[in-house]
Amino acid sequence: MDWLLTPGPVRLHPKALEALARPQLHHRTEPARALFLRARTLLKAAFRTEGEVLLLTGSGTLAMEALVRGLFAPGERVLVPVYGKFSERFWEIAEAAGLSVDRLDYPYGRVPRPEDVAKGGYRGLLLVHSETSTGALVDLPALAQAFKAENPEGLVGADMVTSLLVKEVALEAFGVDAAASGSQKGLMCPPGLGFVALSPRALEALRPAGYYLDLTRELRAQGEGESAWTPAINLVGAVAAVLEEVLPRLEEHLALKAWQNDLLYRVGEELGLRAVPEVRSPAVAAFYLPEGVPYGRVKEAFARRGAVIAGGQGPLKGRIFRLSLMGHYTRYEALGVAALFREALADTLPPS
Amino acid sequence: MDWLLTPGPVRLHPKALEALARPQLHHRTEPARALFLRARTLLKAAFRTEGEVLLLTGSGTLAMEALVRGLFAPGERVLVPVYGKFSERFWEIAEAAGLSVDRLDYPYGRVPRPEDVAKGGYRGLLLVHSETSTGALVDLPALAQAFKAENPEGLVGADMVTSLLVKEVALEAFGVDAAASGSQKGLMCPPGLGFVALSPRALEALRPAGYYLDLTRELRAQGEGESAWTPAINLVGAVAAVLEEVLPRLEEHLALKAWQNDLLYRVGEELGLRAVPEVRSPAVAAFYLPEGVPYGRVKEAFARRGAVIAGGQGPLKGRIFRLSLMGHYTRYEALGVAALFREALADTLPPS
Structure with missing residues (x-):
């Protein structure tokens, strides 16, 4: 992956x-x-x-x-x-x-x-x-x-x-x-x-x-x-x-992490997804699954594109999915992930 | 090292x-x-x-x-x-x-x-x-x-x-x-x-x-x-x-480890060193320091040849030194270590 x-x-x-x-x-x-x-x-x-x-x-x-x-x-x-x-x-x-x-x-x-x-x-x-x-x-x-x-x-x-x-x-x-x-x-x-x-x-x-x-x-x-x-x-x-x-460049690093996580949320909003947290941490973007779409289908759509994502835990199991760019990702790689996110989600929705 | x-x-x-x-x-x-x-x-x-x-x-x-x-x-x-x-x-x-x-x-x-x-x-x-x-x-x-x-x-x-x-x-x-x-x-x-x-x-x-x-x-x-x-x-x-x-070749591996540790003890005996344990584990060879030779001098003699050794612990601190070939060592590397051991020890003894 x-x-x-x-x-x-x-x-x-x-x-x-x-x-x-x-x-x-x-x-x-x-x-x-x-x-x-x-x-x-x-x-x-x-x-x-x-x-x-x-x-x-x-x-x-x-x-x-x-x-x-x-x-x-x-x-x-x-x-x-x-x-x-x-x-x-x-x-x-x-x-x-x-x-x-x-x-x-x-x-x-x-x-x-x-x-x-x-x-x-x-x-x-x-x-x-x-x-x-x-x-x-x-x-x-x-x-x-x-x-x-x-x-x-x-x-x-x-x-x-x-x-x-x-x-x-x-x-x-x-x-x-x-x-x-x-x-x-x-x-x-x-x-x-x-x-x-x-x-x-x-x-x-x-x-x-x-x-x-x-x-x-x-x-x-x-x-x-x-x-x-x-x-x-x-x-x-x-x-x-x-x-x-x-x-030595911590401020810049934290700004990048914030920008990357905001990017994931912006893409999610474009796609009509509802965010889970009322106040957002820059560590991870969490979304409720689209109506009628099981988690397995979303996970598979990402996996087909070489990406590993996380599901929900506890009472949120089977109800949400989570994406994180907390690891080593440059700005351009994050933009690549945004494109991957859009394509993967489109794949999970019934043809309109 | x-x-x-x-x-x-x-x-x-x-x-x-x-x-x-x-x-x-x-x-x-x-x-x-x-x-x-x-x-x-x-x-x-x-x-x-x-x-x-x-x-x-x-x-x-x-x-x-x-x-x-x-x-x-x-x-x-x-x-x-x-x-x-x-x-x-x-x-x-x-x-x-x-x-x-x-x-x-x-x-x-x-x-x-x-x-x-x-x-x-x-x-x-x-x-x-x-x-x-x-x-x-x-x-x-x-x-x-x-x-x-x-x-x-x-x-x-x-x-x-x-x-x-x-x-x-x-x-x-x-x-x-x-x-x-x-x-x-x-x-x-x-x-x-x-x-x-x-x-x-x-x-x-x-x-x-x-x-x-x-x-x-x-x-x-x-x-x-x-x-x-x-x-x-x-x-x-x-x-x-x-x-x-x-x-898959465990027997051979254990035989090598036993041979290597015996080799260290054989060299130690050649050099007149007294072994610490009454029953020997193949994991490590432990020797009392030669009379009048502090641990630091032995450690340094090994260090000059690129080797890291261990001293004593608890009541044996300052009284013994320990060598181990438990890690990844081939037979020929062990023979190289035996030569290193001989040279390092010779270095610590007063000229006769």
């Missing part, structure tokens, strides 16, 4: 492939330590934090769980708005960690309002910045502010899995204390590395939890360019190589 | 590098599902089990923790002989999981005897097959048999991190119920994937535990070629490619 249009894993950055073709590094050597520290410095710049970023070998879900268990003790009260599959996952993780969880439900596609989280008595709030399952973006700074007005000692944890390097993020400036992300989305690398960014406040609150996902242990090791466990050091190299390329 | 002689990560197999150079696969597509199932089938053959092998995105330590938490409930009694850094890790993991742990201590380099574990009243026994920190190999079948004679309902969990594809393993035939391993040792792939092999008996005993490392969830997903969380699918491709190459 030539066109990977799924919202992660995504089309790889050429710098990532180049890094992965190198001979194996041993992680307990000077070149590996230097690389690990460089990746951490670059990730701190990407998350815009004065705190720390820890690299974990695992998926974004591991990073979400490590964040939750590292910040909150069993029994502590947290608020979790659920407005898609990944915010649902935050809720599941908080429950599995034994927290006392209050859940706020929204129809998939909608997003929480600041007034919804302006409630006292909580130790934490967990939010997904870009809800990949619906294409919705939440207003993190406004939500964090409303929550903290009622809970000055509270901590805000965010899933930035599909916003890092896709939409502007800034940990402390957003009022966010900790964020999780991964290598296979905006970073345009293969899956296998998770990240947890911790603000200075989160670092103070950090507690030991579990074994493999104990962030206090990682913090001690990673300050020296080490890691508690054998890291996916090849992926660390890929992540550093991509960040070195993208960060 | 041309010669990676560390006992993991190791020199990559060319088939692994080839697989990693391919464009990104999305894990929720047919080609990825087929690949995932192929990797599972090959791993089942490698572990020689009629049960299941689960692939986890993370290090071997994650696989060890998932094994322990998946098999034993908090409070259950387990026996853990400690004879090196990785058996010490098994003990730490069992403690962190809230098990009631009896620890048997051995000087690093020694191994437990069957009579040591022939004690009743236990739900489990945790053993490291090839103790990479000392170069020692334990007699898994004899230990498992002695333990089970006293604990017929007991479960034996093994760390096969540096024995899989290096030394013969056979899950049920060894009396082992579950084993953990990883991608960056005998499989000659980059780090980032852990494996848990489960015998039919272990599958019956499996219990939900945690979130990311919940094996019951993985078992449900992986039967269909899916995984609970986004997998390091690129590494799954690398692992499958290497296994397809090595498994």
Whole structure:
């Protein structure tokens, strides 16, 4: 397939492939330590934090769980708005960690309002910045502010899995204390590395939890360019190589990602498709299926043109389809994808 | 550095590098599902089990923790002989999981005897097959048999991190119920994937535990070629490619690994070095440092010739050095390494 249009894993950055073709590094050597520290410095710049970023070998879900268990003790009260599959996952993780969880439900596609989280008595709030399952973006700074007005000692944890390097993020400036992300989305690398960014406040609150996902242990090791466990050091190299390329021209990169996702929505509107999210994330464009057209027919129409797309999840399964240009796509390739989108959709509709 | 002689990560197999150079696969597509199932089938053959092998995105330590938490409930009694850094890790993991742990201590380099574990009243026994920190190999079948004679309902969990594809393993035939391993040792792939092999008996005993490392969830997903969380699918491709190459001539491969490690010990003996382990694993050759020679000097002598070696861990730190040809090395390359070893050692000794 030539066109990977799924919202992660995504089309790889050429710098990532180049890094992965190198001979194996041993992680307990000077070149590996230097690389690990460089990746951490670059990730701190990407998350815009004065705190720390820890690299974990695992998926974004591991990073979400490590964040939750590292910040909150069993029994502590947290608020979790659920407005898609990944915010649902935050809720599941908080429950599995034994927290006392209050859940706020929204129809998939909608997003929480600041007034919804302006409630006292909580130790934490967990939010997904870009809800990949619906294409919705939440207003993190406004939500964090409303929550903290009622809970000055509270901590805000965010899933930035599909916003890092896709939409502007800034940990402390957003009022966010900790964020999780991964290598296979905006970073345009293969899956296998998770990240947890911790603000200075989160670092103070950090507690030991579990074994493999104990962030206090990682913090001690990673300050020296080490890691508690054998890291996916090849992926660390890929992540550093991509960040070195993208960060110096981040503004331009984010503008391109926004333009590309808008392009998908413009084409969808031309074709009479209805968008899923009320507020749009630049990570993915989500559309309801045309009346009477099953998802399989749309998927096949794209597949015949060499493109892989994503369907709906949870209550949206069989009701929507999703396209993403979050991976390595130039402006011209995106225009090619727009043409492909038009042709594929035409193919699925009954002849008029 | 041309010669990676560390006992993991190791020199990559060319088939692994080839697989990693391919464009990104999305894990929720047919080609990825087929690949995932192929990797599972090959791993089942490698572990020689009629049960299941689960692939986890993370290090071997994650696989060890998932094994322990998946098999034993908090409070259950387990026996853990400690004879090196990785058996010490098994003990730490069992403690962190809230098990009631009896620890048997051995000087690093020694191994437990069957009579040591022939004690009743236990739900489990945790053993490291090839103790990479000392170069020692334990007699898994004899230990498992002695333990089970006293604990017929007991479960034996093994760390096969540096024995899989290096030394013969056979899950049920060894009396082992579950084993953990990883991608960056005998499989000659980059780090980032852990494996848990489960015998039919272990599958019956499996219990939900945690979130990311919940094996019951993985078992449900992986039967269909899916995984609970986004997998390091690129590494799954690398692992499958290497296994397809090595498994059809496994006997020859294991004979080569044994010959290569014996070669290192033969050279060491020529040079008057004392071996660390009482029973030798083919994964790594461990030697005490020559009298009066600090580790740094040995390391530097190898480094000047383009080779990376490993030092001691725990109580052996600063007292030993370790060399491994577990990675992708042909017979002739191993002979080159033997020459390098002789020259490097000569360099560290005072002129006579």
